[in-house]
Amino acid sequence: MDLYRENLLDHYKNPRYFGKPETGASLVSEEINPSCGDSIGVAVKINRQQEISEIHFWGEGCIVSIAATSMLIEKVKAQKKLSKVLSLTQKDVFKLLGGKEAVPPARFTCALMGFEALKKVLSKVAAEKVKR
Amino acid sequence: MRDQFPIFRTNPGLVYLDSAASALRPQAVIDKEIEFYSHYSANIHRGVYQISERATEEYEKAREQVANFIGAGHSCEVIFVRNATEAINLVAYSWGRSFVSTGDEIALTVSEHHANLVPWQQLAQEVGANLRYLDVDDEGNLPISHKDLQLWVNKKTKIVVVSHASNVTGVINDVQSIVSLVKKINPKVKVLVDGAQAAPRMPVSMKEIGCDFYAMTGHKMYGPSGIGILWAKEEILESMPPFEVGGGMIREVKLEGTTFAPIPEKFEAGTPNIAGAIGLGESVRFLLQTGMKNVRKHEVELNDYALTKLNSVKNLRLIGPKDPQKKTAIYAFTLAGIHPHDLAQVLSMENIAVRAGHHCAMPLHTRLGITATTRASCGIYTTKSDIDKLIDGIEVARRKLN
Ligand SMILES: Cc1ncc(COP(=O)(O)O)c(C=O)c1O
Numbered sequence: 001m002d003l004y005r006e007n008l009l010d011h012y013k014n015p016r017y018f019g020k021p022e023t024g025a026s027l028v029s030e031e032i033n034p035s036c037g038d039s040i041g042v043a044v045k046i047n048r049q050q051e052i053s054e055i056h057f058w059g060e061g062c063i064v065s066i067a068a069t070s071m072l073i074e075k076v077k078a079q080k081k082l083s084k085v086l087s088l089t090q091k092d093v094f095k096l097l098g099g100k101e102a103v104p105p106a107r108f109t110c111a112l113m114g115f116e117a118l119k120k121v122l123s124k125v126a127a128e129k130v131k132r
Numbered sequence: 133m134r135d136q137f138p139i140f141r142t143n144p145g146l147v148y149l150d151s152a153a154s155a156l157r158p159q160a161v162i163d164k165e166i167e168f169y170s171h172y173s174a175n176i177h178r179g180v181y182q183i184s185e186r187a188t189e190e191y192e193k194a195r196e197q198v199a200n201f202i203g204a205g206h207s208c209e210v211i212f213v214r215n216a217t218e219a220i221n222l223v224a225y226s227w228g229r230s231f232v233s234t235g236d237e238i239a240l241t242v243s244e245h246h247a248n249l250v251p252w253q254q255l256a257q258e259v260g261a262n263l264r265y266l267d268v269d270d271e272g273n274l275p276i277s278h279k280d281l282q283l284w285v286n287k288k289t290k291i292v293v294v295s296h297a298s299n300v301t302g303v304i305n306d307v308q309s310i311v312s313l314v315k316k317i318n319p320k321v322k323v324l325v326d327g328a329q330a331a332p333r334m335p336v337s338m339k340e341i342g343c344d345f346y347a348m349t350g351h352k353m354y355g356p357s358g359i360g361i362l363w364a365k366e367e368i369l370e371s372m373p374p375f376e377v378g379g380g381m382i383r384e385v386k387l388e389g390t391t392f393a394p395i396p397e398k399f400e401a402g403t404p405n406i407a408g409a410i411g412l413g414e415s416v417r418f419l420l421q422t423g424m425k426n427v428r429k430h431e432v433e434l435n436d437y438a439l440t441k442l443n444s445v446k447n448l449r450l451i452g453p454k455d456p457q458k459k460t461a462i463y464a465f466t467l468a469g470i471h472p473h474d475l476a477q478v479l480s481m482e483n484i485a486v487r488a489g490h491h492c493a494m495p496l497h498t499r500l501g502i503t504a505t506t507r508a509s510c511g512i513y514t515t516k517s518d519i520d521k522l523i524d525g526i527e528v529a530r531r532k533l534n
Contacts, residue, residue: 003477004532036473036489037503060503062471063533104480110473 003102004063011067016074021045021056027128029121030059031113038062038110040069042117046125050082057114064097064107069114071096076118086122090115133422134513138162147484147521152299152462152491152509154351155332157415161355164414168407176406177380177397191406194413195396201416202346203337204363211362211369211399212409216328217247219347219362220293222399223324224251226375227345227368231322232290234260239284239292239314239321241266241274242499245299246492248326248347252293261290268499271453272301276310278317285314291322296330296346300493300507301452302459304330311342322368328352332511333431333460335424344368350408354512355415359408362399369395376401427512431461434510438463438519445526451505461510464491467526470533472506478529479506484522 026043033039040059047053055076057069072093076085093115094100103111134140136158139148148156174184176191192207199207213219228251232238238252242265256263266284268274274294285292292314297304311323324345330336332353338346345368350359374381374392381401383391392398419427435456442450447468453459467475472488479486486508490497497503508522 004474009533036471037494037497038471062473064473064477104477107473107477 008067011070012063015070031117064110149508151511165411197413215360216349228255237289293324295326302462334428350412355412356408434461464505464507
């Protein structure tokens with residue numbers, strides 16, 4: 001098992017779509033890891049076509065949490081369609097990391113922090129839609 | 133020493149630096165539990181047949197062994213519980229809910245393990261008492277001059293709670309002085325000492341410390357998990373209501389009401405962890421045979437070596453005192469640019485077991501301005517070569533992750 005593959009380290013050192021968005025129109029959610037106090041935030045903007053037009057993440061974390069989130073966000077950006085993104089599962093996150101076997105169980109929380117933050121922010125999207 | 137720990141045979145090459153979380157078990161302790169299960173695995177107390185009598189005898193012998201190990205006045209002051217957490221909760225519930233009320237103060241420190249912090253926060257919330265925290269300095273030392281303690285303890289203080297040794301910085305608190313000083317300020321105050329990290333690492337004596345409660349946990353003392361000890365002064369235990377009620381702790385039950393058994397049974401409701409207690413008796417016998425002075429001496433030698441080594445690692449910030457005499461053999465540190473979880477992970481690939489996170493001491497980490505640390509902690513089997521391997525492992529991690 002090599003969790004710290006080149007690809008992963010690259011995403012850690014150069015996280016994609018990293019940084020807090022400046023505009024206030026995004027929906028935002030944050031997730032913390034209770035075992036180390038790390039945190040990851042995700043912000044999204046949805047357009048009229050029900051697509052994710054903008055997505056960003058930020059936070060403080062280990063290689064696993066930052067890289068997993070960066071890879072996930074890259075995938076979300078490529079998928080674009082909200083309906084598709086909503087059907088992403090934990091399994092997809094592990095796939096990005098080289099399979100669930102590559103991630104030691106004690107690190108599942110790290111691996112899934114970004115995913116949980118994304119899920120939270122997407123549930124806000126759903127709530128907004130109901131309001132409208 | 134190492135050949136007494138079978139885990140080193142079943143895990144060749146293991147560098148175990150997580151003894152502050154749980155110590156490994158010597159063969160003698162494992163054998164003792166097997167002896168119970170294979171020779172006299174009956175319930176204790178009320179059995180009139182031979183194997184139950186034998187089990188009762190061994191269980192009570194373990195209590196005597198523990199009492200002897202900690203220099204307790206009488207073995208009835210030793211209560212078997214599940215772990216240190218339960219020992220502290222027992223006091224917070226049973227003593228706390230009887231003797232602490234609105235407007236009273238509870239004095240605690242920012243360096244406590246959550247096990248010695250959350251039960252007091254809950255108690256304070258429930259009865260309307262106030263918490264007063266003693267701050268540490270940047271090394272994690274508590275300021276304990278009379279003047280410092282006067283700001284911490286006053287006539288309203290009902291109980292002072294403090295750890296004997298920190299599970300993060302390794303700081304050994306001079307609990308004997310703390311007890312005598314706070315009792316000068318307020319003679320009625322009770323003192324609870326969390327001895328989870330001290331009991332396995334240095335000689336401890338209830339008579340010398342002079343505290344009222346002392347909490348310990350078996351799995352850090354080379355004993356089984358699921359067994360711990362609350363020691364408390366006899367007259368205080370007498371004054372406290374039971375923690376849990378049911379079988380095993382009664383004198384007489386009538387439909388109208390119940391009278392309770394004398395201590396220690398009053399605090400041991402239900403069938404206890406008999407094998408665990410007997411195993412723990414063996415582990416303290418093992419520690420006494422090794423000699424607690426020798427255990428402490430070994431820790432100071434490891435400190436001498438490890439502190440110098442670790443301090444020479446580039447970008448490594450060691451938490452805790454620099455003086456090898458002032459601390460236990462626990463080394464928590466941060467490494468610039470590498471997250472503790474990642475470091476621990478790479479070390480694990482090198483067969484080195486350390487722990488990463490806040491080690492159940494979030495307020496202390498916050499106070500020291502860090503979110504998480506990597507912690508390497510030693511036991512009686514730890515060698516200087518283990519420290520060398522740790523240092524090498526850190527360099528492997530640096531190469532791999534940077
Ligand atoms: C200082 C301290 N107190 C209390 C505890 C709690 O011990 P246990 O989890 O066995 O109840 C620990 C163990 O992590 C500790 O290090």
